[in-house]
Amino acid sequence: MKWLGRKHELAGDGHQLASTELFRDLGARELRIVDAFVQERSFLAGEVIFDEGEEGQALYVVASGKVAICLPGRFETPLAELTPGSFFxxxxxxxxxxxxxxxxxxxxxxxxxxxxxxxxxxMESHARIASRIALQLARHIGRRLRQMVAASPIGKSLS
Amino acid sequence: MTASGLPYRAGPLVWAANIGATCVVLFLFQKILWLVVPFILALIIYYVLMPLKLQLLLRGVSHDRAAAWVSLLAFGVFLAGAVLAFPAFFGEAIAWQDSAMRYLGGGIRLLAGAMSDLEQRFGFIAQSSAREMLELQLGGFFEHFAEKYLPGLAMGIVAWSPSLMLAPFLAFFMLRDGWRFRRFLLRAVPNAYFERSLYVMDEVDRTARQYFVGLLQLTLLDTVCLAAGLWAIGISGALTLGLVTAVLAWVPYIGSIIGCLLVVLVAATDFPGQPGVAYAAIALFLFVRLLDDFVFMPLTVGKSLKMHPLLTVLMIFVGGAVAGVPGLMLVLPVLGVIMVIGETLGLLLTDTRLRARHVHAKALAERQLTHDLRLD
Structure with a gap:
């Protein structure tokens, strides 16, 4: 049915992006710039967004709903559950x-x-946006690293 | 990357399909050449102006406004150029026929001189009276050139003008709505194939952009080299001649031959009785062509088409056989784009995991749509 019509489109003013973790440091004008490059995509409950081992072609920000990051076959429970505003x-x-x-x-x-x-x-053309996104990415990866260390046997023994 | 985790490599079947599809596309293009030519011109304009639009987008200007501003700027530059150049252009138009006949006469004299030289060296050529026959045939050709070919040429220009005027309009809409069209296409793609489709669209865009921008860079490099060489030899109008010859080289092989002839005609006319200058011009032309094929081409157009050189040459001949001169010109970019699409289709058809994901997503959608219809 996707060939026959469309359901919705981004508002175009970047307001949806403002509440997300990756873009929250950007100003209104910068959000509008980013908004010109992004698009929306909907998935049903249980649908796979991408698989382990695939070549990554996009970065995703959760606008609504919940996403699980998992390693099926190795871990029964999801590694993380992402709520609106987070990115992966x-x-x-x-x-x-x-x-x-x-x-x-x-x-x-x-x-x-x-x-x-x-x-x-x-990232290449807009230094201000690039630095702010890079800072958020660094914080995000740092937080994830700390969580991993805390969950490891060494981290547990230290705490 | 495939389901097995190994990078995908197109097999012989995919390659055969790519070459077959290229031939079909070229054949169809030949039938709608009146639309294909302005479309390609529009693509060139689009790729030249796109970086400007992108700069405006990155300064917070909306897509529509950025496209309008860039188009207005391009139109202004064109208009200013036309206002400055057209009076001189039409002023000299009357003298063109005389100049053309003068240069053709110079060429005939060079040819006759070369034949006469050969006749003196080799008796069998003198006995075959090749020079007289050649002079007779060329004389007849140029005597009736104007009445035979000029009306057809004028009619061709008149017939093509409206079609060529489509190019700026197409370019404007490509700039304004290209991103919408991309999103529209992506929306139609099922979720399972979404990331692959993103990759295909980016690769097709990259291939086409690098090809057309590369072609313009190649033309510039050829123009500069030829103009510098011709100026050093002392031939008049070196820059114009270099530019015309570089543009003619857009048509593989045939364009280069015509370009070389043009250079020889001018050299022979500017320096009558000095065949050495014409030979120097030929040597320069061959040197620039070699430079073009082995240095400039890999640095510009070659970057867009990661093809084996043998396949490139063979496909140029195939393109010429299928669709004539347009086929010669279009075969490489068309093959480049079809290769990307063909390889991705090959990957999608052989990737059972992606197909399974698509089937799973369809089942989920159906279950969601029919859950309140079931009685159990």
Whole structure:
């Protein structure tokens, strides 16, 4: 049915992006710039967004719904559950590595998608946006690292 | 990347399909050439202006306004150029026929001189009276050139003008709505194939952009090299001649031959009785062509088309056989784009995991739509 029509489109003023973790440091004008490059995508509950081992072509921001990051076959429970405002899929874009886990919609999800080419274009051409996105990415990866260390046997013994 | 985790490589079947599809597309293009030519011109304009639009987008200007501003700027530059150049252009138009005949006469004299030289060296050529026959045939050709070919040429220009005027309009709409069209296409793609589709669209865009921008860079490099060489030899109108010859080289092989002839005609006319200058011009032309094929081409157009050189040459001949001169010109960009699409289709058709994900998503959608219809 997708060939016959469309349901909705982004508002175009970047207000949806303002509440997200990755773009929250950007000003209104910068959000409008980013908004010109992103698009929306909807997934049903249980639908796979991307698989482990795939070549990453986009970064996703959760606009609504819940997304699980999992490693099926190795871990029964999801590694993380992402709620509106959080983002995922950035690692494949940063180091050109295959996707390290599977992303699956836990409930009907709307995602804001920034493609690899647009992500790279923004990072290369707009120093201000690039530095703010890079800072958020660094914070995000740092937080994830701390959580991993805390969950490891060494981290537990230290605490 | 495939389901097995290994990078995908197109097999012989995909390659055969790519080459077959290229031939079909070229054949169809030949039938709608009146639309294809302005479309390609529009693509060139689009790729030249796109960086400007992107700069405006990155300064917070909306897509529509950025496209309008860039188009207005391009139109202004064109208009200013036309206002400055057209009076001189039409002023000299009357003298063109005389100049053309003068240069053709110079060429015939060079040819006759070369034949006469050969006749003196080799008796069998003198006996075959090749020079007289050549002079007779060329004389007849140029005597009736104006009445035979000029009306057809004028009619061709008149017939093509409205079609060529489509190019700026197409370019404007590509700039304004290209991103909407991309989103529209992506919306139609099922979720399972979404990321692959993103990749295909980016690769097609990259291939086409690098090809057309590369072609313009190649033309500039050729123009500069030829103009510098011709100026050093002392031939008049070196820059114009270099530019015309570089543009003619857009048509593989045939364009280069015509370009070389043009250079020889001018050299022979500017320096009558000095065949050495014409030979120097030929040597320069061959040197620039070699430079073009082995240095400039890999640096510009070659970057867009990661093809084996043998396949490139073979496909140029195939393109010429299928669609004539347009086929010669279009075969490489068309093959480049079809290769990207073909390889991705090959990957999608052989990737069972992606197909399974698509089937799973369809089942989920159906279950969601029919859950209140079931009686159990």
């Amino acid at each position: 899929g950035e690692l494949g874009l940063l180091d050109d590595s295959p996707r390290s886990a599977q992303a699956r919609a836990l409930e009907p999800v709307t995602l804001i998608v920034l493609s690899r080419s647009d992500f790279e274009r923004l």
